[in-house]
């Protein structure tokens with residue numbers, strides 16, 4: 001992909017027309033056990049939590065979602081970038097957009113479970129103990145087929161500091 005193409009990419013909240021693009025992006029990686037599968041119905045029901053990056057043709061090139069656990073805690077989830085657009089900063093831009101959404105909703109703390117901790121570290125996250133997030137373990141981990149041999153890293157960051165700086 002030509003880096004110039006990123007100039008025409010727009011970051012915005014997801015719309016109903018993006019559902020199939022989000023599902024095919026996420027499930028392409030789910031097929032490789034890199035991400036969890038998402039059904040069109042589950043994306044549709046949580047569409048207000050998704051942000052997308054779309055190209056000039058309206059194709060979803062990247063997505064991410066804010067998954068709320070409490071009024072102060074949420075997960076950065078479903079972060080995926082189209083394979084031909086890796087390394088152009090889209091993943092970082094999506095995470096920043098999810099963080100913006102979190103701040104807008106007054107959420108203080110974000111975490112993620114990921115196979116690529118370096119990516120999140122470059123966005124300011126630090127390795128954390130997943131035991132700090134029992135809500136996640138109860139909601140997703142207990143029913144995950146990989147729970148016994150999970151190789152995902154837990155990463156976290158506070159967005160409260162940025163709220164204070166921005167205030």
Ligand SMILES: CC(C)(COP(=O)(O)OP(=O)(O)OC[C@H]1O[C@@H](n2cnc3c(N)ncnc32)[C@H](O)[C@@H]1OP(=O)(O)O)[C@@H](O)C(=O)NCCC(=O)NCCS
Nearest residue numbers: 029079080081086087088089090091092114116118119122
């Ligand atoms: C991980 C992913 C979202 C990164 O998206 P991207 O747009 O290529 O990432 P960026 O261009 O914003 O890269 C930002 C930084 O992360 C690093 N990075 C990106 N992908 C990486 C990977 N797979 N392993 C290690 N570091 C990675 C980059 O080198 C870059 O580092 P720098 O800031 O020091 O230059 C993308 O590769 C992807 O969709 N992977 C499949 C799904 C997935 O693993 N999602 C992760 C969340 S569960």
